[in-house]
Amino acid sequence: MKIALVGVGGMGGVHFNVYRNMTDIEFVAACDVRLDMLKEKVGDYPIRLYADMDEMLEAEKPDMVDLCTPTYMHVEQAIKAMEFGCHVLSEKPMALKTEDCEVLLAAIKRTGKRYMTAQVVRFMNAYKYLRGVIESGKYGKLESLHMKRVSPTPRWSWDNWFLDEKRSGHVALDMMIHDVDYMQSVFGEPKAITGVYHPMQGNLSNYAFANYIYDGFVVAIEGGWYNDEKLPFMATFKAVFENGNVILGADAQLRDCGVPVEFDKVESVGETGINISNVDGYAGEIKYFIECIRRGEPNSLVTDESAKATITLVERTLASLTRV
Ligand SMILES: NC(=O)c1ccc[n+]([C@@H]2O[C@H](COP(=O)([O-])OP(=O)(O)OC[C@H]3O[C@@H](n4cnc5c(N)ncnc54)[C@H](O)[C@@H]3O)[C@@H](O)[C@H]2O)c1
Incomplete structure (x- = not known):
């Protein structure tokens, strides 16, 4: 399973360390608008890095995307990734408002992809x-x-x-x-x-x-x-x-x-x-x-x-x- 991570700040760093220790997945890519920070954080770990999520999706075609981006981006990015054909794990909260959750739930149904909010x-x-x-x-x-x-x-x-x-x-x-x-x-x-x-x-x-x-x-x-x-x-x-x-x-x-x-x-x-x-x-x-x-x-x-x-x-x- 090909996995890509979006947003590698505080929480993304925690998820990054989980994936890098897993042996039964392909952790292929990570993306963060702060590319220099990302490069420094990742060090010599062999993974492809991007500053833009769309570019990463096009190039990598991951099976699953993990969103550790700021809360207000979760719904839009989750829908985009599911429409692209990816399963999505999203950091909490699911959304800022119930009405946004409903838009997301409709997209989950429409795309048939798997989704989970990481209520840890x-x-x-x-x-x-x-x-x-x-x-x-x-x-x-x-x-x-x-x-x-x-x-x-x-x-x-x-x-x-x-x-x-x-x-x-x-x-x-x-x-x-x-x-x-x-x-x-x-x-x-x-x-x-x-x-x-x-x-x-x-x-x-x-x-x-x-x-x-x-x-x-x-x-x-x-x-x-x-x-x-x-x-x-x-x-x-x-x-x-x-x-x-x-x-x-x-x-x-x-x-x-x-x-x-x-x-x-x-x-x-x-x-x-x-x-x-x-x-x-x-x-x-x-x-x-x-x-x-x-x-x-x-x-x-x-x-x-x-x-x-x-x-x-x-x-x-x-x-x-x-x-x-
Ligand atoms: N489960 C937990 O215990 C826990 C703890 C902390 C944070 N969180 C959640 O994790 C999410 C991220 O929080 P954080 O503390 O890591 O914030 P953060 O600001 O440290 O990290 C967010 C990262 O996203 C990057 N980013 C911003 N826009 C982007 C974009 N369009 N594409 C790609 N990357 C982008 C930023 O450069 C930054 O590195 C939040 O939703 C927060 O609620 C969960």
């Missing part, structure tokens, strides 16, 4: 473990789940696109979406949403505290970009059940009722240099999607409808929170 948290060991505890009922009823994902305000992106709400969707579509997506995939739609949202203003912090009310339990999600360059990236959760708890600490250690949970060592995707706490999900999501293509099966772990439902739930969240 669904593939991360700690979150898969928590899902298992919830679904098995081993500690009884869930009472509360508190999820948190915070980082310094991102000032490092290409063209500073993260700080432009129209291009990134700010913290809601960049950070909170991971936890909203996980929650939605495990519990479905909440009955009600309350909390506060602080839009990005002069001080360049942008955060939300949202409480999602379900029958008999609550999920509280904090997503934040804070104006503090020393703040370490943190992705944590605390799930409290009738008879136990499962906690992912700020040290990225998962504990089940205080007992550390260890996972098989995953292959490293190298130093990422970006805001992610662990790398286990990235190789997992990529390999899973490739397997779906090989088997000719639709992906059932992040269905297109489910990725769209997450965008709609983020929109509902923003409409429900009190602005502070």
